[in-house]
Amino acid sequence: MTTADYIALVFFAAIWFGYARLLQSSSFFGRTSLTHAMRERRREWIYNSLRRDLKMIDTQIMAGLQNGTAFFASTSIFAIGSCFALLGATEKVDAVFADLPFVFHSGHAVFEMKVGGLAALFGYAFFKFGWSYRLFNYCTILFGSIPMMRDSEHDVIAAERAAERVIRMNIIAAGHFNEGLRAIFLSIGYLGWFINPYVFMLTTTIVIVVLTRRQFFSEARLAIMDAQPPSNLHLSPIPRAKPSNDGNDSSEGL
Structure with missing residues (x-):
């Protein structure tokens, strides 16, 4: 490995860490990230589920x-x-890269290390x-503990606590999913290292x-940002139909 290879590898790790830290912050140049905005939408979704007994829609979302x-x-x-299969064909792949222009031929050992x-x-992903x-x-199990409407x-506080447990677990699960997806995306940039370290830094x-x-x-x-979530997401009483004078339920107000 050359000095440029080491620099490119450190650059890759630094920019990955820096981007992850950037997403952990609440804003970037005063702009809320898509991930943070979706957290509020998850909270809005779970609280809306408290207002309906038929939760098939929610279970489909979870699935x-x-x-x-x-x-x-x-x-x-x-x-x-596929990576292990590529290790088994190191000589063939290395021979192909050796004939390509702008490719730094660094030998079998470095190629295997890159793979x-x-x-x-x-x-990691x-x-x-x-x-x-x-x-x-x-999260699905916790969602099953949410009480009926x-x-x-009758117990708004207990219902909100159950909803908050689901929300927190859903946000944590989504965070790990996003980190895995980020690794998949950055693997595309990593492929530039097989050409040369400068392309590696550029693709990253x-x-x-x-x-x-x-x-x-x-x-x-x-x-997502066009429609702001309501300022108060706590459970509010649901209007119910008032009985009519003749003893039958009125359809007004439903």
């Missing part, structure tokens, strides 16, 4: 979150297997997706710029 996490976990496993680093990235899947499973009206920078734009300057963020 969708779990299925998406399982898909990326399986993809990470396949990617790890091992790529496998480590996918391994798999552990994040696997833990996220389990947390979403816990009538019970929620491009990936981070794209991710930053999506978080703080994308249309998806605008779609």
